[in-house]
Amino acid sequence: MTKSFMDEIGPERAQELVAEAVRKAIEELHAAGLPAIQGDGNGRVYKLYPDGSKVYIEEE
Template identity: 45%
Template sequence: MTKSIIDIIGFEEATQLMASAIHDAVECRGKLGLPKAVNVDGVVYRQYPDGSLEQVEVINGSLARPFESPVTRP
């Protein structure tokens, strides 16, 4: 039977690696100017790096307009 990476490196180290990766991703998102989703009293907003909020319209549990990336890809 094949061991999982968590079995190999241990739960504590795996948790630390995941927390570090999340921190790096959040920091990168901010540098790119991408918004993050926040929930304020049950209402979903996009929060931009400058702190501004844009309410997200939710229809049948899905975003009416998905998050767009200002980064263009070739």
């Protein structure tokens, strides 16, 4: 039986790859002047703008 990609690289490496892809995507959004959608530790969702400002979705 063939191992899945996840089995081959392991969960830790998979998490590293996902985290790096997300960092790059956020960098690209910010370079284009667009916000990234993120969440805080309390489950609230916000737009994070390139200047570091946050606008919570329910505040719009």
